[in-house]
Amino acid sequence: MQTASCCEFHPPTVCGPAQCPACGTLGKPVKRITLGALLKPEARSRIPLQEEFCFCRMATCEIVYFREGEAPFRKDDLGVRVGLKEPQDPTVPVCYCFGWTPQKIRAEIEATGQSTAIEQIKAQVKASNCYCEVTNPQGSCCLGNVAKAVQEALAATRVKGGERR
Numbered sequence: 020m021q022t023a024s025c026c027e028f029h030p031p032t033v034c035g036p037a038q039c040p041a042c043g044t045l046g047k048p049v050k051r052i053t054l055g056a057l058l059k060p061e062a063r064s065r066i067p068l069q070e071e072f073c074f075c076r077m078a079t080c081e082i083v084y085f086r087e088g089e090a091p092f093r094k095d096d097l098g099v100r101v102g103l104k105e106p107q108d109p110t111v112p113v114c115y116c117f118g119w120t121p122q123k124i125r126a127e128i129e130a131t132g133q134s135t136a137i138e139q140i141k142a143q144v145k146a147s148n149c150y151c152e153v154t155n156p157q158g159s160c161c162l163g164n165v166a167k168a169v170q171e172a173l174a175a176t177r178v179k180g181g182e183r184r
């Protein structure tokens with residue numbers, strides 16, 4: 020699989036092994052700036068004075084950001100929809116910097132038989148045009164999510180076409 024990632028440009032911070040208070044999933048570290056950029060104005064004033072928080076990536080869990088000893092933030096507290104938590108809606112982005120949604124990926128595959136999403140994103144990352152810290156709710160590289168969306172779209176198209184390309 021493709022390994023280059025924009026995390027090389029935005030190295031992840033170190034987060035203790037904290038578990039989501041609702042579902043128990045191990046959180047992924049996000050910086051305070053990600054919460055500041057994506058929470059609704061009314062929720063923004065509740066961000067504790069900490070530099071680091073955890074993101075819960077479990078699709079079925081309402082909690083998005085948490086930190087031990089602090090009140091968590093839920094989906095409703097964000098001004099954007101979280102792609103990882105809306106897998107049934109193909110219009111919610113998987114790549115927030117460049118606007119790739121499962122629907123857009125699927126449309127390209129249906130039209131051309133393949134996806135250029137990852138190449139296009141990588142080219143933009145190389146040109147330093149990626150801002151995942153302030154655009155992506157998970158605060159880090161989206162390429163893993165995009166790769167998964169491409170695979171799912173390819174599989175769905177094959178099933179629909181009744182044959183392997």
Ligand SMILES: [Zn+2]
Binds near residue numbers: 075
């Ligand atoms: Zn959770």
